[in-house]
Amino acid sequence: MRMIEILDAGELRRARRSGALVADILATLRDRCTVGTNLLDVDRWAKAMIIDAGAQSCYVDYAPSFGRGPFGHYICTSVNDAVLHGRPHDQVLADGDLVSLDLAVSLDGIAADSAVSFLVGDTRPAESVALIETTRRALAAGIAAAGPGVRLGDVSHAIGTVLSGAGYPVNTEFGGHGIGSTMHQEPHVPNLGRPGRGYRLRPGLLLALEPWVMTDTDELVTAEDGWTLRSATGCRTAHSEHTIAITEDGAEVLTLAPR
Template sequence: MIELKSQRDKEKMRLAGQVVAEVLQILKTAAVAGVTTRDLDAIADEEIRKRGALPIFKGYHGYPASVCISVNHEVVHGIPGSRRLKPHDLVSLDLGAILDSFVGDAALSTFVGEAPDETAALLLKVTEEALYEGIKAAQPGAHLGDISHAVQSHVEKHGFSVVRDYVGHGIGHQMHEDPQVPNYGPAGRGILLKPGLALAIEPMVNVGSYDVDVLDDGWTVVTRDGSLSAHFEHTIFINPDGPEILTRIDGKIPV
């Protein structure tokens, strides 16, 4: 069942989203050579709680940390631990917080220092652009598949691949609500998008094949071919005049 949210709900979701936006920027700055992923998790937990929110990931289906940290060929759901970041690592940070019974969820990818090569730099650029292409397609009266098609088209135009096994989702009182939001598929299909719909759109993009595997820890998703992967995500709300980003500090869609 798809639940439409009110404007009051949106404002509460925005507050949760701003917590996520602020803490992600802190984590991005802290992701330097020599820091452990466990160090970053401790920062995430402290900064979320400092803002009066709770880390929604911690304990979610048994997940043991406050932030998912995926490095290089890890796609999503990496568990923080003793790993020390090295120069040129590609680090994906996925963070969720709950505040006043509403959830914010967002992700970004960054390099430790400089990108290792031009392909890696392009991967990051294209994945973030694909997220915003998907958001721009989330117009009232459009179809869910228009989001999916916008993401996939942009990614594949640059020779990269979109992960099929993991998708975006509805969001609100729960982190994962209906509908699912694939990052691939034909335009013009799926449900009609209506004002009040809140979605987490999150392209996961690989340099090589879109095939993935899950490690023995039961969480960490990796590219099957060992190629680099990037991940960007925002929580959005569809207004009568178009989408609004709730997990970006200025709330605007980049031109």
């Protein structure tokens, strides 16, 4: 396992600024995503806001082993059956589309990561509403479980209990992760786990918790772009994520949307 990064007080102050920026950009983009919005425009808007803030994208040059070359865009835009790493392309949003926006930005050397799922337009299929709400509740449960001395398995168990309890299959290949001077760090935070097991959380640790589910499968397929992960059955998907800091007395959410 790679070394787990623990932030000092000064780095935590910078992390709060990174988190606030990510939250602000995501809230703005969500408001701009309406019927007729093109995903490439969403990417351009994200780029402009990141650059105007003096920040850096964590995605443009991101080239892990599971992707096909550098990601090359500033935000992940996943629609309907796409759930993770959705590469922006020439697609116009339609009424009733389920959109997930995932954004990671580094400001002053510290990264923050957050994702939100929502419906576009006036059509609100009950199944999609339930899917989104379940990921939000699972995220809230994971945050509530986190704190100093807590085992990582307790956080994963809290998330997984909500997801499984709602009847959704849970994929553990991709999940939450440590974050700090880089976007993806140890420890891996699966969305299903056994309580009392795993790494013991410490103050100064940053985690990106990200419950995501697909309606009727836990199997992913990779799209032709080499990046976008879709449900194997073509069912709808949803994804919620916050970056949190473990503190002396609990967990602080760094990526809360501005009121």
